[in-house]
Amino acid sequence: MSDAALRVQEATLLDLLDRVIDNGVVLAGDITISVADVDLIYLGLRVLLAPVERLPELASRADAPRMEVARA
């Protein structure tokens, strides 16, 4: 990548959690467990993301406002 390209910053844990938690394809089927639905994951996240304010947001990410732009 040249100087003009984005400098790739080391992925922060916050960015990683933003992407991995609550996103992704779910296939129908006999799901034995979905870790993200285990209440305790939010306890773990509380420690990972120190400020407590973030928790209600994670829980309600499905309601997050979306702005879509046209696909090329």
Added chain:
Amino acid sequence: MSAAASALIDLSPLAAADAGGAPQGWYLYGITRRGTPPEVLAAANDVQAVDTAAAVSRGDAAPLQLLECGGLAAVVRPVTLAEFNIDVLKERLRNASTLEAMVRSHDCVIDAIHARRAILPAKFGVVYSNAQDIVSALRSGCDTLLPQLHSMEGRDEWAVHVYAARAVVRERISARIPAIGRLRDEFAAARPGRAYFLERQLRDEMESATRQALASLAQGVFDRIAGAAVAGQVNRVARAADSADEVEILRGAFLVARDRIEHFADEVRAAADEGEGLRCECSGPWAPYSFASCNIEGAQ
């Protein structure tokens, strides 16, 4: 034995058990196109599988497999269901570093494939008890999944955070909104009783003006950056990333074509340069997590 041989598994024992007889499940990482070369799977296999933490501590995590159907292939890892027992998980998830390791490992496997081939990431930490369910969901979801997969080809997700300097925003609002400037002057000259009243009024006016200014600033930056992307999505801004000097005004995810990345980078920089006191941070390239969310029903 090569990864190719292990990649095509025999589906006949659908509710399987491992050699020791323990009931097995399938941890799903994502969905890619059929015909994934063995070296791609091998690269993802090299990633340490902490999703199956107990197996890893014993050093015996099973290799990744592909469950293929039509033009699609699900990337899965056989896991012992006992490791994903709710009580075991509750114990493990109590530990934040275990959770972090699981999240990182989930991403590492997906990322290893994404670097070589388009993949739709699966939701984190989902285990299916039956491989046939995954295959029939692929069959019935083919019309949704294939075009979605196709649209991710040669594209990466980038995370963008935009921060505004509080001082600059405050200054600009005072300068541009005459009513606030007048309140300020009045407040400076007022007696204590009236000053208290004016101070509250000033604070309310400032709050509402700041909210509006930040929202329109964020919208402008989003529009500009999204113009250089295939798709863009705003994530709700968490207070977590704010500091005493700066407020995070935009947290977005953008799907960007690899051959347009320099243009995208230019736009991000230009957006930051345009507004006074703005700063942008990017991370990526990520697999297209924010653009791959869907629920696929099984066959009726």
